[in-house]
Amino acid sequence: MLSPVKRVAIIGASGYSGEELLKRLLHHPGVEISLVTSRQNAGQTIAQVYPRFGSHPVARSLRFTDPQVDAVVGQAEVAFLALPHGVAASYARPLIAAGLTVIDLSADFRINDPTVYADFYGGAHPAPELLSEAVYGLPEVHGQQIKSARLIASPGCYPTSILLPTLPLLRAGLIGTNGIIADSLSGVSGAGRKAELDYLFCECNESVRPYGVPRHRHLAEIEQEMSLAAGSPVVMQFTPHLIPVTRGILTTLYLTPSRSITPADAGVFGQSIHQCYLDAYCSAPFVRLLEGAALPDTKNVVGTNVIEIAWRVDPRTGRLVVMSAEDNLVKGASGQAVQSFNLRFGYPETTALD
């Protein structure tokens, strides 16, 4: 039996993640969007802010309001927070106190250890008492906990593209905890909908560039989850790049097998990798393990909640190369949050995500 329809608020729905969240939830049979907030767009309908929803009756009638906690509490049972880091926590605290379930797309509750948060985000955590009950919202990994969580910290685009391919290997002890390198290529929507020179068309088009080298904030949550899976601390290398596509992340991972690989047993080791992924993901509807000669391509996942994963053992270097592709706004943000919503409230995992 399906859960009854939930009244849902989307707090801070004026960026690209908010738009994608709206797109999914407007068609979700278990959702009534009761409130959308955005300081800058208050008073406008969803359709005015996002013309592509202009044919949907709710989008034509529902207006953005200023984000006020009282209104959210009064009108919603579930709140999605699409707010900047730091701001999200200030909403989560009273909403949870009032009994709402909160699905937070910011980084505020992804890091268990407030010391690590302070180190990477530069300041004391705004709501440390909630950290112990926050669930890291990666459904393929923490699905059981998500089902009963009050506070789901939905992971971002880079961590998802890196963690889903590596966690099963770390858990199985197939790769070492040293020397993990993630080289990621992100579409520009990952930078958000901000009027900054760096993200103008003419600055991004016909341009490719690394940024945030060598210490990106997302390292905190990536290393946390890797360490949990490995059972010992992981320090890894991560280099993000900006490329001229609107959506999509392609991550290439350089991994060191936990035992030395010779050309002769590269095939056997490859089999164990294959089996490890099958064990982890054979019933995961949104993980697509590529076969044969296929390699990930962002254009095959854009607009979907799917992550593609392929791998190669290099007999020359003895290294394992794993590649993943996802839509940074769907599996890397809003789609994943809806997937957690589905698990949390008993809907089929793929509802509104097909």
Place this chain on the structure above:
Amino acid sequence: MLSPVKRVAIIGASGYSGEELLKRLLHHPGVEISLVTSRQNAGQTIAQVYPRFGSHPVARSLRFTDPQVDAVVGQAEVAFLALPHGVAASYARPLIAAGLTVIDLSADFRINDPTVYADFYGGAHPAPELLSEAVYGLPEVHGQQIKSARLIASPGCYPTSILLPTLPLLRAGLIGTNGIIADSLSGVSGAGRKAELDYLFCECNESVRPYGVPRHRHLAEIEQEMSLAAGSPVVMQFTPHLIPVTRGILTTLYLTPSRSITPADAGVFGQSIHQCYLDAYCSAPFVRLLEGAALPDTKNVVGTNVIEIAWRVDPRTGRLVVMSAEDNLVKGASGQAVQSFNLRFGYPETTALD
């Protein structure tokens, strides 16, 4: 005193490298283009095949001919070969025998060891007797030999983007020969001007994808030059990716310092890297070492013969990350070939490359 004007033939000038070569040589004060060949475009003027040259008088009058060795020998002193691998050697042999200087943009003469050639290119080398005198045409590295070479094997785009940042470090012993990883992002022009589905606009636009994993042909020449610089064999990891820009290569290199780096001495190690690059390139007109917070961006080098290089020591991982950006068709192909031409015939190194 300048060299007299050279009569130059461009053999196989119908692709993107050929076009870029024409662009440069049409304006080179030391060059008279006496012959351009292209089987598929024979009979057409340069301007008909490349409308962007339509205002240049030579481009309006000079017609492509079928590529015939006798005609080249009779009409040119220098031949640029912009031909597929394997085909180039069959032209180089008679042209060199006839006394021409040959600048070859293919891979045919880049690999010193015919066994390695056979391993990576799948067949016996077509002109092994020329290998010993062929000079690997990286002007910043083999400039002295280029000045007197009869046969210059001009390197391709990936190797240039990888070798210029790594060779000084290997020569100086600052990095280890193990564990070198190059992750490269290339514009679509690198695939050439071929009517194949994979390179259609709709297949490349809004798409990012790795290919040729884990064993790309260019590894042969990259490892050869790295091994020469290091004085011992190097086996490295290389992953190319296709991204939706017309031109440009961005390479991110993951390198292991030859001594263990602690957070405390990351700064000192960084200084030694800085000095090493200054020693190698302070008088190289086309190598731009980035300072301060700047990181390479292909849009800053596209259309020029410049390679940008930046580096970061990561105190968390102890690793050295080096990044480079170049135009795959200029520094990564035709511009570099013209640079070698300039060195070979006594022109200022930057002639027709400003």
Place this chain on the structure above:
Amino acid sequence: MLSPVKRVAIIGASGYSGEELLKRLLHHPGVEISLVTSRQNAGQTIAQVYPRFGSHPVARSLRFTDPQVDAVVGQAEVAFLALPHGVAASYARPLIAAGLTVIDLSADFRINDPTVYADFYGGAHPAPELLSEAVYGLPEVHGQQIKSARLIASPGCYPTSILLPTLPLLRAGLIGTNGIIADSLSGVSGAGRKAELDYLFCECNESVRPYGVPRHRHLAEIEQEMSLAAGSPVVMQFTPHLIPVTRGILTTLYLTPSRSITPADAGVFGQSIHQCYLDAYCSAPFVRLLEGAALPDTKNVVGTNVIEIAWRVDPRTGRLVVMSAEDNLVKGASGQAVQSFNLRFGYPETTALD
């Protein structure tokens, strides 16, 4: 009551329209895809040819076959033809004779008059006896006839973008039949999935160009439908341009009001245009009439079956400027064909098109 599930064949499903058709029909509750054909992809599964469908069970199991009429007749009640012009008719004839309903995405049955067909397509019509019963499949215009048609000639991208904004005005006599100009900008997918140099990424990226000036084949069907609406012959001007987007058509129409417009009565005339569009489209689910300052933008319709329409009366020139935006592969091709399928078989018009 819904119609029972139909067994559907897609003939020639290897291009971009075929892919979009598959995407829609794989999720259509009234469709069982019983057969997909493609000479070049015969033997491969849908998922192998289109990796983005790799998570759909039917796409993973159903294999392309060679297109054979007997097999289609035996396995399907409805056939979508996504074949080149001329070829489509050779399939339509026997399929209709065998009692199937045919929805043809080619131009073969869009032109009522075989003389006009011969003039624009260069040869006698291959099945002239079927022309009289073929229905021009523009659901907003010929919806009633579509409901009982055996042969639906689904219109292409340019005609749809031009006809939906002009037919109501011509029917109402608000604009003259002389001097109609349509200036259209099309994404590259409109050229199909063909390995031709002109459509390579490097030839289309950073490029804008007109083509087929001044006589494009689609003029035949555009002028036919305009003439029907106006009740007198229309000859119009049409200039298509290729722009570097994958999907989308933006058409700007220059129209002459049927009476002379002074600055003083531009407002009144604008009102009559507004009313005319409301009368025509207020209950059309896929026509979005823009209000206020809004103008069409392809990014607001891509991926949907919606066409956006806006208009301006220019008091300086007395002219009416109308602009439309659609996705050339959806409302301009496959989505529209599914819309006709829905009308024909009694499904809600928006089924599988939300």
Place this chain on the structure above:
Amino acid sequence: MLSPVKRVAIIGASGYSGEELLKRLLHHPGVEISLVTSRQNAGQTIAQVYPRFGSHPVARSLRFTDPQVDAVVGQAEVAFLALPHGVAASYARPLIAAGLTVIDLSADFRINDPTVYADFYGGAHPAPELLSEAVYGLPEVHGQQIKSARLIASPGCYPTSILLPTLPLLRAGLIGTNGIIADSLSGVSGAGRKAELDYLFCECNESVRPYGVPRHRHLAEIEQEMSLAAGSPVVMQFTPHLIPVTRGILTTLYLTPSRSITPADAGVFGQSIHQCYLDAYCSAPFVRLLEGAALPDTKNVVGTNVIEIAWRVDPRTGRLVVMSAEDNLVKGASGQAVQSFNLRFGYPETTALD
């Protein structure tokens, strides 16, 4: 004999036009850049603001200053103004009074009639006394006047793309003054380097949209120059569109021959158009008249000062369709300003524009 080197100031050099101007003037043998100003970049070197000039010694040493008239007067003989409309005039007045030659890239002095200026730009003209001596800087049209001008009002991108193809036809009386329509497609750099949401990568990529319909400010100067050429007032229709390329404008013009054209004499009329263009532009180095089946393509002119023009007489409609392509930042802005500089100071017209 060449003119001596001129000391040149570039006022407001922080946008895309300023960058392109710098690119040209840094390599101009008759120019010493003595001053570059930019309020927002004051204190930074040219190379810091535009990393792509990072290998040029002047760009590495010359720093932006705050724009102050006294400094300009003291250090320069010629000033290029790359300032917003309205601001430019406030600099031009004192600079001209001090004896400098001013080349203004804004619209401030393009319109002869201050009433028209007020009508289109919304306010009294800031320096009406200079209007009578300002020369509209279209070198192919007003070359003689440019040679002795103190104040050159260099035309913008849309007017150049529209006027060069139409003025000769209007002067020759080959086309009527009624019913002129210009449909233009512009790259995003035309919007300038402004941090606005509308010009973000994600808002422009995969998007095509008209804007400023039906009354764009550039109409004022376009109609002024057309009227001068025709000898009678011209009111025309102009629709600009934004397309996802960085550079380039493609304009399609719909023109009515001054006499009625039948299919039979379309060829004769076409010959007269051809001859008219030859008479106007056979010695213009930057106008490329396309022959045969060729049509303009922005990718053939981007990075150059060339405008491509092609035309077709449509025997079906009796209309003349003319198409042009240019680089909006070069022939449509900075290149054209340098061309005027060359004419004004006796340099070959193509200096620094090859």
